[in-house]
Amino acid sequence: xxxxxxLKENNVGLPPSLPERPIANLEDIxxxxxxxxxxxxxxxxxDISAGLVACSQIMVNASTKILRKCLHNSTQxxxx
Numbered sequence: 001x002x003x004x005x006x007l008k009e010n011n012v013g014l015p016p017s018l019p020e021r022p023i024a025n026l027e028d029i030x031x032x033x034x035x036x037x038x039x040x041x042x043x044x045x046x047d048i049s050a051g052l053v054a055c056s057q058i059m060v061n062a063s064t065k066i067l068r069k070c071l072h073n074s075t076q077x078x079x080x
Contacts, residue, residue, distance in 0.1 A: 007014055026034075 004014060
């Protein structure tokens with residue numbers, strides 16, 4: 001059974017499907033309008049780098065909060 005059939009049987013609406021891509025001939029696309037492999041790889045690299053930076057910042061912030069909490073708790077115990 002396919003996922004589509006299972007969703008239909010359980011009255012779950014299917015998301016709209018994308019239209020079929022038109023058949024295109026590479027020669028019909030002007031050279032200046034084509035994306036070259038280096039341009040595509042540079043764009044993907046930028047997105048991956050941005051994701052890694054965001055993850056690193058989240059980890060640093062979480063670690064900082066945990067360390068502050070541990071230090072706060074340890075100083076509270078010494079005072080009592």
